[in-house]
Amino acid sequence: MSGTSEQQLKGTAIVRKMVTSRSRSNINAFHQKVIDEKGLLNKIVGFLDCHLNERLQIEAAWVLANVAAGPTDHTKTVIDAGALPKLVKLLGSTNEDLQWQVVWAIGNIAGDESKTRDTVINSDISLILDPLLKYTN
Numbered sequence: 346m347s348g349t350s351e352q353q354l355k356g357t358a359i360v361r362k363m364v365t366s367r368s369r370s371n372i373n374a375f376h377q378k379v380i381d382e383k384g385l386l387n388k389i390v391g392f393l394d395c396h397l398n399e400r401l402q403i404e405a406a407w408v409l410a411n412v413a414a415g416p417t418d419h420t421k422t423v424i425d426a427g428a429l430p431k432l433v434k435l436l437g438s439t440n441e442d443l444q445w446q447v448v449w450a451i452g453n454i455a456g457d458e459s460k461t462r463d464t465v466i467n468s469d470i471s472l473i474l475d476p477l478l479k480y481t482n
Contacts (some may be wrong), residue, residue, distance in 0.1 A: 357404040360385070364411040370374060376415040376472040379408065386412070386426050393431040399440045406432065406443065410450035413457070416450050423433050429454060 346355075363375045380386055392398075392405035399403045409432070413423045423429075428450070455465040 352404065353392065353395075354398065354401045355402060357389060357401060357408060360389065361404050361408045361411070365391070366406055371417050374417070378414045378418050379412055379420060380422050381471075388424065389426045390423075390426045390431060393428065393435060398474070399443055402435065402438075403440075403443050403446050406446035406450050407437065410446060410453050413450055413453040417457055417461075420454055420461055424454060424461065424464060429464065433468050 360379060364379060366375055379389075389405045389408050392401050395401045395405075395408075400412075409423050409428050413420045413428075432447050432450050432454075435443060438444055438447070451465060455462045
């Protein structure tokens with residue numbers, strides 16, 4: 346998924362559609378394909394840093410949210426790829442669509458098991474809570 350920003354966006358949207366498939370019997374297989382394709386998950390995590398292309402960041406966060414919703418080994422792969430600190434940082438975005446996808450991804454990571462929950466809590470809780478608390482007012 347190298348190439349222009351437009352090509353990256355199109356490719357990531359295709360991956361997102363694949364991992365959000367309504368075919369529940371194959372969903373984990375689609376997630377596994379994203380994990381197994383050499384460098385793909387790392388590339389998607391890297392797209393979280395594309396601050397000039399929020400649509401690409403949204404698509405990337407959406408992919409990661411869905412992969413993290415799979416079995417524990419999928420969630421851990423998302424964490425190991427370095428997604429969590431990038432997701433936490435994006436909570437401060439002014440783009441609400443991006444914030445929602447990021448919250449969804451972090452929630453899926455935290456909700457997997459106690460170890461991943463603790464990883465989220467230990468990833469600088471103030472960076473997580475401060476942006477979320479603005480929705481309670």
